[in-house]
Amino acid sequence: MTSAIVVSGLHKSYGVTHALDGLDLEVATGEVHGFLGPNGAGKSTTIRVLLGLLRGDSGDVSLLGGDPWHDAAQLHRRLAYVPGDVNLWPNLTGGEVIDLLGRLRGGLDPKKRDELLRRFDLDPTKKGRTYSKGNRQKVALVAALASDVELLILDEPTSGLDPLMEEVFRQCIEEERHRDRTVLLSSHILSEVEALCDRISIIRKGKVVETGTLADLRHLTRTSVQAELASSPNGLAKLPGVHGLEVEGHRVRCEVDTAQLDGLMKQLAASGIKNLVAQPPTLEELFLRHYEDDTAEPALVDAR
Amino acid sequence: MNDFVGTSTLVRLALRRDRVLIPLWVVVFVLMAAGSAQASIDLYPDEKSRIEAATTTNSSPALVSLYGRIFDPSSLGELSLFKLTAFGALLVALLASMLVVRHTRAEEESGRLELLSAGVLGRYAALTAGLLVSGLTVVLIGLLTAVSLIGVGLPVAGSFAFGLVWTSAGLAFAGVGGLTAQLTEGARAANGLTAIVLGVSYVLRAIGDSSDGTAWVSWLSPIGWSQQIRAYAGDRVVVALAPLALLVVLVAAAYALLRRRDIGAGLVRPRPGPATAAASLRSPLALAWRLHRGSLYGWGFAFLLLGLVVGNIASNVDGFAGSESAKELIQKLGGVDGITDAFLSTEMGVLGLLASAFGIQAALRLRSEETALRAEPLLATGVTRSRWLSSHVLMALLGTTLLIVVGGLGAGISSGAELGNTGRQVPRLLAAAAVQLPAIWLVTALVVLLFGVAPKLVTAGWFLFGAFLLIGQFGSIFDLPQSVMNLSPYGHTPRLPGGDFSATPVVWLTVIAAALIVAGYTTFRRRDIG
Numbered sequence: 001m002t003s004a005i006v007v008s009g010l011h012k013s014y015g016v017t018h019a020l021d022g023l024d025l026e027v028a029t030g031e032v033h034g035f036l037g038p039n040g041a042g043k044s045t046t047i048r049v050l051l052g053l054l055r056g057d058s059g060d061v062s063l064l065g066g067d068p069w070h071d072a073a074q075l076h077r078r079l080a081y082v083p084g085d086v087n088l089w090p091n092l093t094g095g096e097v098i099d100l101l102g103r104l105r106g107g108l109d110p111k112k113r114d115e116l117l118r119r120f121d122l123d124p125t126k127k128g129r130t131y132s133k134g135n136r137q138k139v140a141l142v143a144a145l146a147s148d149v150e151l152l153i154l155d156e157p158t159s160g161l162d163p164l165m166e167e168v169f170r171q172c173i174e175e176e177r178h179r180d181r182t183v184l185l186s187s188h189i190l191s192e193v194e195a196l197c198d199r200i201s202i203i204r205k206g207k208v209v210e211t212g213t214l215a216d217l218r219h220l221t222r223t224s225v226q227a228e229l230a231s232s233p234n235g236l237a238k239l240p241g242v243h244g245l246e247v248e249g250h251r252v253r254c255e256v257d258t259a260q261l262d263g264l265m266k267q268l269a270a271s272g273i274k275n276l277v278a279q280p281p282t283l284e285e286l287f288l289r290h291y292e293d294d295t296a297e298p299a300l301v302d303a304r
Numbered sequence: 305m306n307d308f309v310g311t312s313t314l315v316r317l318a319l320r321r322d323r324v325l326i327p328l329w330v331v332v333f334v335l336m337a338a339g340s341a342q343a344s345i346d347l348y349p350d351e352k353s354r355i356e357a358a359t360t361t362n363s364s365p366a367l368v369s370l371y372g373r374i375f376d377p378s379s380l381g382e383l384s385l386f387k388l389t390a391f392g393a394l395l396v397a398l399l400a401s402m403l404v405v406r407h408t409r410a411e412e413e414s415g416r417l418e419l420l421s422a423g424v425l426g427r428y429a430a431l432t433a434g435l436l437v438s439g440l441t442v443v444l445i446g447l448l449t450a451v452s453l454i455g456v457g458l459p460v461a462g463s464f465a466f467g468l469v470w471t472s473a474g475l476a477f478a479g480v481g482g483l484t485a486q487l488t489e490g491a492r493a494a495n496g497l498t499a500i501v502l503g504v505s506y507v508l509r510a511i512g513d514s515s516d517g518t519a520w521v522s523w524l525s526p527i528g529w530s531q532q533i534r535a536y537a538g539d540r541v542v543v544a545l546a547p548l549a550l551l552v553v554l555v556a557a558a559y560a561l562l563r564r565r566d567i568g569a570g571l572v573r574p575r576p577g578p579a580t581a582a583a584s585l586r587s588p589l590a591l592a593w594r595l596h597r598g599s600l601y602g603w604g605f606a607f608l609l610l611g612l613v614v615g616n617i618a619s620n621v622d623g624f625a626g627s628e629s630a631k632e633l634i635q636k637l638g639g640v641d642g643i644t645d646a647f648l649s650t651e652m653g654v655l656g657l658l659a660s661a662f663g664i665q666a667a668l669r670l671r672s673e674e675t676a677l678r679a680e681p682l683l684a685t686g687v688t689r690s691r692w693l694s695s696h697v698l699m700a701l702l703g704t705t706l707l708i709v710v711g712g713l714g715a716g717i718s719s720g721a722e723l724g725n726t727g728r729q730v731p732r733l734l735a736a737a738a739v740q741l742p743a744i745w746l747v748t749a750l751v752v753l754l755f756g757v758a759p760k761l762v763t764a765g766w767f768l769f770g771a772f773l774l775i776g777q778f779g780s781i782f783d784l785p786q787s788v789m790n791l792s793p794y795g796h797t798p799r800l801p802g803g804d805f806s807a808t809p810v811v812w813l814t815v816i817a818a819a820l821i822v823a824g825y826t827t828f829r830r831r832d833i834g
Contacts, residue, residue, distance in 0.1 A: 051684045053833040073688040081684035087677045089595065090490060092577075099581035100591060104685035125576035129413075129489060140681065153684075 003062075004029045004151055004182040005050060010059035012045055012206075019045040020056070021206035027184055027199075029150075032177050034197030035186040036283075038291065042206040043186040044084055047155050050184075051081060064151060077106045079151040080144035084159065084186075086136040088128030094139040095124030101143040113146040119168050133160035145172055152176065152183045158192060170195060190283045200283075202290055209290050214283065221281040221289065222255040225264065230272030239263055250274075310425035314433035318407045326441050329399055333445045333470070336774070337388055338452035343781045344384035345457060351378055358383050365643065366650035369510040369617055372531050381458045381536025385466060387777060390531045393473035394506055396445060397527065400438045400474035401481030401498040407434035408482070410491035412568055421567060431562055435482055435555065442474030462536035468544050473530040476547035477502060479554030480526075486561040489570040496602060502527075503606060507613055514617045526550055588687050592695035595673075596666055600703050603662050607655065607707045611714020614651040615733070618644050618715070619722030644723075645802025648715065649736060652801075655711040656740030656794065657773060659704045663748035664765050666700035670755050671762045680833060689829050697752055697821060704744045712737025736800035742813030743793035747772065749820035756827030 005027035012020040020042050027033040037043050048054040050063055052072035061068055066075045088097055102108030117124055120138045131139065137160045144152055158166045173196050176183055187193050193200060194214065201211040210217060222243060229250045236252065237245055241260030246253040256264045258281070268276070319326070348354045358377035361367050372390040374382050382389075408430050411417040417430055450467030454460050477498065484497040505525040512522025522528035529546040533539070561571065584590055670693065673679045682692055716733035720726030751765035758764075772792040779789045789795055793816075796809035 048680075048834070053680060053683060055830075055832060072683070073686050073691075076684055077686040079684075081681065083677065083680055083684075085677050086681075089591075089678060091598075092594065093579065095579040096577070096581040096585060100585050101681060101685060103581075103586040104588075104682065104687050106686055123576075124579040127574045127577055130574050 002029045002065075003027060004064055005033075005184060006060070006062045007046070007050070008060050010046070010049060010061060011057045012042075012049060012054060013057060019206055020049070020059075022059070023203070023206060024208050024211075025201055026211075027182060029182050030180045031198040032173060032183040032185060032196055034193035034200040035184055035203065036188065036190070036193055036200055036287065037186075037203035038188055041203045043203060044155055045206075046203070047081075047153055047184070047186060050153065051076070078149055079153060080105060080147045080149045081153045082137070082140045082144045082155060082157045084155040084157075086133075086140040088131065088136055088139060090127065090129035092128050093125055094122060094128070094131060094135070097128065097139055098124065098143040098146070101140075102147050105147045105149060107148060108143070108146040109148060113142060116142040116145055116172070119172070120165060134162060134165065137161060138165070141169065141172075145176070150182060152181060154183065155186045156188065157185070158187070158189060166192070190287060194283045202287065204290055210286070217283075217286055218258060218281050221258060221286050223258050223261055223281060224255045224279045225253070225268075226277045227252045227268050227273055228275040229268065230274055233268065233271045235267055236264070239267055307426040307428040308432055310420075310423070310429040311432045311436070314407070314420070314425075314429050315436050318433055318437045322403075322437070326403075326437075330441065330445050330448060332770075333392070333396065334448045334452050336778070337385065337392065337449045337466070338456050340388055340778055340781055341381070341384040341453055341456045341458055343778075343783065345380065347781070348380065348383060354378060354380055354383050361386065364646075365514060365617065366647040369514045369614075369647070370650060370654065372509065373513050374537075375534050376537035379462075379536045381453075381462045381466070384458070385453075385535070387781075389466070389469055389535065390506070390509055390527055391777075393470055393527050393530045394502065396442055396470045396474040397477035397480075397502055397505075398499070400442050400478040401484075401502070402495055403438040403441060404434040404478050404481035405485050405491050405494045405498070407437060409485035409488070409494045413489065413491050415568075418567055428559060428562065431482060431485070431558060434485075435478055438478040438481070439475060442471045442478065445474065446471030459536065461539050465533055465539040465541055466535035468541060469530045469533050469535050472533070472544040472547040473527055476526040476530075476550045476554075479551040479558070482558040483554045483561070486558050486565065487571045489568070489574065492599075496599060500602070500606065503610075507610065511613065511617065588682060588692045588695035589698065591682075592699045595669065596696075596699040596703060599662075599665075600699075600706065603703075603707055604710050607659070607711040608714045610655065610658075611711040611716075612718040614648070614655075614711075615715035615718030615720070615729075616722060618648050618651070618719045642802060644719075648719065648733065648801055649799045649803060651715070652712070652733070652736045652740060653776075653794065653797065653799075655708065655715075655737060656744055656797065659707045659711070659740065660744045660747045660769060662707055663700045663704040663744055664751050664769055666703055667696065667748050667751035667755065668762060668765065669699075670696045670752075671759055674759065674833060677834075683833060690825060693752075693755075693825060693828055697748075697824075700748045700752075701745055704748065705741060708737045708741055708744070709734065732801045735805075739798050739800050739805070739810060742810050742817060743797050745817040746793045746813050746820065749817040749824070752824035753820045753827075754824075756824035756831065759831070 003026050005025060007023055007025040010020050010023040011018070023042065023046060025046065035043055035046070045054065049056045049061060050068055052068040055069055064075055064078055068075055088094070098113060099108070102113070120142060122135060122138045122142060137157065141157055144154070158169050161169060170192070173183060173185070185193065185197060197214070199211065199213050200217065201208045203209070229252060232250060233247060233252055236242060236247070236254065239260070240263065241257035242264060243255045252268070348357055355377045358374045362374055362377070371387045374386050376382055411430065446467035449470060450463045453463035453466060480498050480501050481494070484494040488494045488497065505527040508525035509522050509528040509531060511518050512520065512525070512528055522532065526547050529543055533541060533543045565571070585594065679692065683689060712734040713730065715737070716730035717726060719733065720729030723729065747769055750768055751762060754762045754765055772794055775784065775789060775792040776794050793813055796813060798805045798809065
């Protein structure tokens with residue numbers, strides 16, 4: 001499998017702030033890749049480097065087999081980008097902007113354009129300054145999705161959309177997946193990433209701290225277990241990988257490293273299981289685990 | 305009074321935002337007046353030399369239409385400051401109106417005012433705060449200027465009257481800014497409208513000053529009113545009531561409009577536009593044309609009018625100076641033809657300065673597109689940085705060229721029609737206008753260079769322009785060394801019609817402009833966007 005995006009050891013600083021601190025990222029061709037992190041973690045900076053808008057201080061970046069800084073314009077014909085903040089020209093209509101952006105990328109499918117306008121319920125005759133944030137975002141989304149490109153780079157594309165439109169967006173990305181288009185989806189909306197993405201990279205303070213499929217990542221984390229037993233449990237505290245154990249008579253509540261689940265189950269079964277609830281880790285827990293220590297450090301890197 | 309709740313908070317916010325800008329402008333104006341007065345006092349030690357200089361000035365149509373008449377030839381104050389009376393009032397008025405728009409419509413357009421309006425903020429608070437800040441600034445400029453002029457040694461009453469000339473013009477145009485801010489949805493358009501009113505006011509004043517028969521025309525112009533206070537020549541302070549009355553009327557109208565409109569809305573509701581783009585909208589250049597064409601149409605129309613007016617005034621030069629001594633002077637200066645040409649070449653220089661302002665603001669569009677994040681989506685398509693940069697640079701360069709051609713054509717047609725030699729005047733004035741272009745391009749190119757090298761400082765282009773302007777207008781008064789005078793590109797422009805044409809400076813200015821633009825390209829291609 002070839003890779004649409006390969007980034008290794010990317011550094012980028014603005015003055016004294018290090019927005020990117022040795023970032024590695026690999027997006028395989030044809031996958032929907034979630035790029036997950038809170039505000040200011042460096043998602044947009046990474047994307048801007050990928051688009052050749054910013055020049056990395058050091059590190060290697062390859063996009064669709066080319067160098068995004070030197071071959072920017074040629075590479076851009078093969079991709080479509082939806083920025084996190086969409087600003088439109090005040091006196092151009094949404095329809096004009098969609099057509100313009102599409103033509104500058106090398107053409108767009110008029111049928112697809114009309115279909116998307118309908119699905120996103122967007123009026124293309126309104127002037128840029130009269131659109132709301134969500135509608136401006138829809139303009140950029142329609143322009144990107146209607147373009148015939150290999151790669152979609154979407155920077156928090158749903159941040160202004162209502163839940164109905166978010167659903168439409170999810171359907172659209174599903175369809176893109178079936179067309180084997182590569183998608184880099186930056187987001188901080190976990191459910192969106194969980195629902196759409198084949199693989200995920202979690203970025204923290206300018207570094208990717210975790211990458212893999214959701215199943216891979218789950219394997220690395222803890223499952224929470226609640227059980228009601230026939231008799232009082234024993235030996236649980238000594239088991240490897242068990243955390244936050246609470247025992248209340250015959251009731252047990254704990255978290256266990258998913259790799260050690262089997263050992264816990266055996267121990268519990270020895271006491272006779274009457275009732276058992278096991279919850280796989282949610283992406284949210286996964287995410288929080290990486291960011292837990294940040295809550296004590298309010299100053300995240302300001303990566304613009 | 306609920307409608308005014310929060311005004312004082314907004315005033316403090318505005319003062320905080322402009323804590324550098326406002327003091328800087330106040331200092332610039334005060335120094336300009338005091339410095340110019342000091343220099344003139346040294347230049348004309350006795351009454352005889354003053355009367356001589358004032359008479360010469362009054363018999364030069366170029367000077368009178370550009371700056372205004374000296375009402376009392378024996379007055380030291382008037383002679384020292386005549387170049388700054390109406391012209392200074394114009395600049396103060398520009399500052400005052402832009403300050404109001406900056407704190408009202410610009411805030412509204414950006415959405416920041418909406419954020420504030422959701423708090424405890426009265427409907428009229430923003431407009432009132434904008435007017436107060438602007439009013440405060442021009443009152444401060446007037447007072448400090450008066451004090452500094454007294455310090456230099458000019459009469460007390462006259463100095464305060466002079467301060468009032470500036471302040472009253474500033475106040476009237478703060479009102480104009482307050483009103484235009486209610487009319488348009490965009491701050492840019494509001495400033496444009498104000499600039500048109502200001503330009504028309506200045507031209508009316510020029511027509512009024514240019515001959516006794518048309519003196520009444522000055523009274524149609526707010527700048528004319530301020531000028532008619534006649535500082536150091538009667539100090540008719542009462543005349544200031546006219547601009548003040550205008551302020552009251554305009555502010556009342558602005559409040560009335562504000563009461564009736566929604567936040568963010570202008571007077572004209574935006575109409576829906578085409579659902580698909582025209583087939584021609586397929587390149588950065590086509591987009592740039594869409595973005596610049598509105599302002600170019602406006603400027604083009606203004607240049608045509610200005611050219612026609614200038615050409616028309618030029619043809620009246622003959623009857624301009626009635627006195628025997630003035631006629632003698634005219635003969636000395638090369639006869640009626642010579643003085644008409646001298647007038648026209650001065651006015652072509654003014655067209656050159658004005659066209660530069662268009663060039664600068666068109667080139668600055670690069671930066672505003674970048675900071676508004678509208679460049680980014682374009683540069684993420686197949687458009688190269690060079691192509692995107694070229695689109696706006698071409699608009700700036702071709703736009704200024706178009707303006708100059710239209711202005712020169714207008715002047716040629718109207719002066720030719722009056723003098724009965726259109727066939728000769730049109731090509732002469734087109735050439736006279738065209739030689740302004742290299743200096744205009746150079747100043748525009750400076751903005752392009754700044755955009756590449758130091759994008760955050762790109763508005764320094766206006767400061768450079770202001771510096772060149774001051775060197776050109778006041779350099780000789782201040783007796784600046786030639787090496788400093790040479791810094792202004794405008795000083796190298798051949799003075800046509802009438803003067804000698806030399807290709808060397810024209811070629812050099814063009815070459816330097818081209819080099820600056822190339823440097824701007826090279827640096828822009830290497831820097832980060834955003």
